[in-house]
Amino acid sequence: MGKSTSFVGRMYRAARLESAIYEEVEADTSATWQALAVVLLYSICAGIGSGLGTLPDITVGGFFWSLFVGLLSALAFWLIWSLITYIIGTTLLKGPETSATYGELLRTIGFSATPGVLMLFSFVPFVGWAISLVALAWMLAAMILAVRQALDFDTGRAIATCLVGAIVYVIFAVILGLIAGLGMWVFRW
Numbered sequence: 586m587g588k589s590t591s592f593v594g595r596m597y598r599a600a601r602l603e604s605a606i607y608e609e610v611e612a613d614t615s616a617t618w619q620a621l622a623v624v625l626l627y628s629i630c631a632g633i634g635s636g637l638g639t640l641p642d643i644t645v646g647g648f649f650w651s652l653f654v655g656l657l658s659a660l661a662f663w664l665i666w667s668l669i670t671y672i673i674g675t676t677l678l679k680g681p682e683t684s685a686t687y688g689e690l691l692r693t694i695g696f697s698a699t700p701g702v703l704m705l706f707s708f709v710p711f712v713g714w715a716i717s718l719v720a721l722a723w724m725l726a727a728m729i730l731a732v733r734q735a736l737d738f739d740t741g742r743a744i745a746t747c748l749v750g751a752i753v754y755v756i757f758a759v760i761l762g763l764i765a766g767l768g769m770w771v772f773r774w
Contacts, residue, residue, distance in 0.1 A: 592619050599623075599696040602727060607734035610696050611689040620695025621660075627701035628659035634717075637708035663698070665757070667691045670750040674736045678746050685736050693731035700724045 590609070595616070598606035610616040632655040636648045643651070671690045700723035707713040707720075725747075733743035 592622065595619060595696065596623060596699045596702075599699040599727060600723075602730055604730060604734055607693045607696065607731050610692045611735045613692070614688065616692050617688060617695075620692040621663075624659055624663045624695050624698050625656060627698040627704070628656050630702045631655065631659075631704035631707070634705045634707035634713070638713060640708075659698075663695060664691070666750065666754055667694045669753050669757070670694065670732060670746060673750050673753065674732060674738070674746045677749065678738075678742055690732070690735045693735040694728060697727035697731040698724060700727060 590613075595606055595610065610620065629652065632652040635655075636643060636651060667690050668687060671685070671687045674690070675685060700720050703716055703720040703723075707717045709716065729740065729743045729747055732738065732746050733740055736743070736746070738746065
């Protein structure tokens, strides 16, 4: 398949783990909107798949509320995860590419969510869990590739950046969860 800069073409190439697409969206500042669309599309697919998996126990309102919260969560995760990865990759595990920007990493990581559209099928009985597992592993591989290309790292350094970033993100999420939980506890009194 030839080089395609269309939204669907870029998603296809990102899912195929073509390193050139990650270089392309890294350099294309107009691709930020496409990266956002990939993240939102992934979130919608995951939300629908999850919601269908809970039928008939979920109400229509509950389904749409979960979808809305999922969209906000995916957007927040993308922005925060990209920032954490950017900081770690440009300071702690600093590589040869010192001119990388947050926007470059934001775009490449956004496109790495492409395989997540498979989460739409997570509701399928008996195999939905396997589809979700494959999609998550595929997304991880795409994310490592995205970090490698955006920061001009070797694969080992990209893996290390993602691993350290995941640890920092989990610590951040736990602290935020504790603060939110404490806040809810305080407001109950």
